Amino acid sequence: MMQSTRRSDVTNLMEDxxxxxCGxxxxxxxxxxxxxxxxxxxACxxxxxxxxxxxxxPMCERSVQINLGxxxxRNNMEKELLMRKKKEKMLWIALGMS
Incomplete structure (x- = not known):
C-alpha cells in the first residue's frame, strides 16, 4: 500500500x-x-x-526516466501550442487585411 503525506504533515515538518x-x-x-x-x-x-x-x-532509475519522458x-506540447497560437495570430491578421 502506498503511503501518502498529508498537507498538514508537510506544514508541521517545515514549521518544526x-x-x-536565519530561522x-x-x-x-x-x-x-x-x-x-x-x-x-x-529550502529557505x-x-x-x-x-x-x-x-x-531518491527515486529509482525507472521513475526518473519516466518523469523525464x-x-x-509536456515541453514539446507547450512548444507546439505556442507555434499554433502564433500561426493562428498570423491567420487572423491576414484575414483582417483581406
Whole structure:
C-alpha cells in the first residue's frame, strides 16, 4: 500500500524544522532537474542562506526516466501550442487585411 503525506504533515515538518541559518520557515519545492525530476525538497526563502534538505527519498532509475519522458513530452506540447497560437495570430491578421 502506498503511503501518502498529508498537507498538514508537510506544514508541521517545515514549521518544526526552520532554516538553520536565519530561522525562517522553509518552503516546499519540486525539483525538475534531469537528475531529480519530481523530487520534493525544502529550502529557505532567503537565497543567501542556502539552507536545503531533500523531503522525498531518491527515486529509482525507472521513475526518473519516466518523469523525464513525461517532462519532455509536456515541453514539446507547450512548444507546439505556442507555434499554433502564433500561426493562428498570423491567420487572423491576414484575414483582417483581406
Amino acid at each position: 524544522n526552520p532554516c538553520a541559518v 525562517n520557515r522553509r518552503e516546499l519545492h519540486t525539483s525538475w532537474t534531469a537528475v531529480n525530476p519530481g523530487r520534493r525538497f525544502v 526563502p532567503n537565497d543567501k542562506c542556502m539552507d536545503f534538505a531533500w523531503f522525498d527519498p 513525461l517532462l519532455r513530452m
